[in-house]
Amino acid sequence: MDVEALRQQFPALKQRGDDGRPIVFFDNPAGTQVPQAVIDAVGNYYRSMNANAGGLFSTSRRTSSMVSEVRAAMADFLNAPSDEEIVFGPNMTTLCFALARSLAQTLQPGDEIVLTRMDHDANIEPWRRAAARHGLVVRMVDFVEPECLLDLDSLEAALTDRTRVVATTHDSNAAGSVNPIRQIASMAHAAGALYVVDAVQSAPHLPLDVQEIDCDFLLCSAYKFYGPHVGVLWGRQELLAQLPVDKVRPAKDLPPWRWETGTASFETIAGLGATIAYLDGIGRQQGDRHASRLAHLSGRRQRLKSAMIALSNYERGLCRELIAMLQQIPGLYVYGVTDPQRLGLRVPTVILTLAGHNPADIDGRLGEQGIFVWAGDYYAQELMERLGHGAHGMVRVGLAQYNTIDEVQRLGAALDAIVRN
Numbered sequence: 538m539d540v541e542a543l544r545q546q547f548p549a550l551k552q553r554g555d556d557g558r559p560i561v562f563f564d565n566p567a568g569t570q571v572p573q574a575v576i577d578a579v580g581n582y583y584r585s586m587n588a589n590a591g592g593l594f595s596t597s598r599r600t601s602s603m604v605s606e607v608r609a610a611m612a613d614f615l616n617a618p619s620d621e622e623i624v625f626g627p628n629m630t631t632l633c634f635a636l637a638r639s640l641a642q643t644l645q646p647g648d649e650i651v652l653t654r655m656d657h658d659a660n661i662e663p664w665r666r667a668a669a670r671h672g673l674v675v676r677m678v679d680f681v682e683p684e685c686l687l688d689l690d691s692l693e694a695a696l697t698d699r700t701r702v703v704a705t706t707h708d709s710n711a712a713g714s715v716n717p718i719r720q721i722a723s724m725a726h727a728a729g730a731l732y733v734v735d736a737v738q739s740a741p742h743l744p745l746d747v748q749e750i751d752c753d754f755l756l757c758s759a760y761k762f763y764g765p766h767v768g769v770l771w772g773r774q775e776l777l778a779q780l781p782v783d784k785v786r787p788a789k790d791l792p793p794w795r796w797e798t799g800t801a802s803f804e805t806i807a808g809l810g811a812t813i814a815y816l817d818g819i820g821r822q823q824g825d826r827h828a829s830r831l832a833h834l835s836g837r838r839q840r841l842k843s844a845m846i847a848l849s850n851y852e853r854g855l856c857r858e859l860i861a862m863l864q865q866i867p868g869l870y871v872y873g874v875t876d877p878q879r880l881g882l883r884v885p886t887v888i889l890t891l892a893g894h895n896p897a898d899i900d901g902r903l904g905e906q907g908i909f910v911w912a913g914d915y916y917a918q919e920l921m922e923r924l925g926h927g928a929h930g931m932v933r934v935g936l937a938q939y940n941t942i943d944e945v946q947r948l949g950a951a952l953d954a955i956v957r958n
């Protein structure tokens with residue numbers, strides 16, 4: 538991967554801090570920067586398409602066909618069998634609340650929902666609230682320290698003949714741990730339950746394939762994978778068609794439209810189209826490098842998967858360097874998978890503590906030097922409490938495709954300076 542060439546496409550990376558040095562964006566799990574093509578697509582939408590969808594004049598027609606094209610692109614990104622299984626919404630949280638509200642209406646009091654303690658609250662609280670309204674039982678699955686990997690025994694124990702829904706994240710937005718989602722899907726299905734995957738933090742780092750995962754629903758959010766603020770829900774067509782939804786009467790009662798309440802954010806959907814085209818371009822540059830793994834795919838779907846494999850390989854190497862650097866800093870502790878041989882079990886999102894230093898102070902001091910990280914619980918409230926860091930959370934350093942080894946070294950020098958005071 539030519540990271541320098543790729544960085545040139547992200548105008549935000551040209552920003553400089555007070556000391557004149559380029560800003561280092563390690564706040565990626567909270568939101569990534571976007572390539573120029575995405576900025577252009579949003580602007581271009583307003584210049585040449587701005588209208589509501591469904592009209593008979595040119596700008597409205599262009600809006601409708603743009604949305605259809607982006608649905609098809611997103612279907613390729615997720616390897617969805619049908620474009621009509623792609624639902625756009627404001628963000629993952631809103632879509633998950635809608636999904637939980639809907640599914641819960643089909644359940645009986647005493648039915649059970651299985652969740653995990655490593656999830657973002659956006660994949661916990663919607664289910665807890667729906668459960669409270671419908672008399673459902675929530676079971677929480679634990680994870681195992683220090684690698685913060687899901688405890689599959691705890692999952693097995695949580696599944697009963699009353700389990701109707703299993704909802705887990707693909708990977709943790711804090712410790713970065715990746716869940717064995719194919720295995721979880723088959724465990725959930727064997728118990729007679731539907732499986733919902735939160736892929737918000739995997740979409741930027743790993744190839745996604747809803748057919749291979751064999752899940753029933755999957756949610757993600759474009760601003761985490763180099764796009765604008767728009768959420769995506771994928772669901773099996775028959776479920777999207779049959780589940781109860783809150784919709785206004787004149788709106789089409791067919792998937793995906795029956796799930797898309799009100800007028801969509803067309804400009805961000807246009808931007809998402811440019812994001813997928815950008816990733817497709819990375820795949821094109823890969824040529825047939827990953828051909829043996831991708832022989833069963835073709836066209837854009839193949840290129841998108843190829844791009845995600847390339848990005849994931851690059852990020853894994855950088856993550857290895859990041860963790861090795863962090864572990865040399867006295868008093869610094871990294872949670873999650875750190876064994877260089879096991880980095881396939883994590884994405885490059887790393888949480889840490891530094892003895893004697895408050896996470897918010899570290900965040901502030903790094904920010905003054907133009908190094909942007911995050912401090913707190915990033916809504917992974919259950920995980921932070923479970924690890925005993927509910928009060929102040931931890932510092933999170935999250936890598937993305939445009940980060941470099943020089944940036945990792947700059948972070949190392951800045952943390953060294955903090956340790957030495």
Ligand SMILES: Cc1ncc(COP(=O)(O)O)c(C=O)c1O
Pocket residue numbers: 566567627628629630631657659660706708709710735737738757758768
């Ligand atoms: C794992 C995970 N799930 C869900 C969300 C919520 O996504 P959104 O901001 O699109 O509602 C986030 C946001 O950080 C997340 O990291």
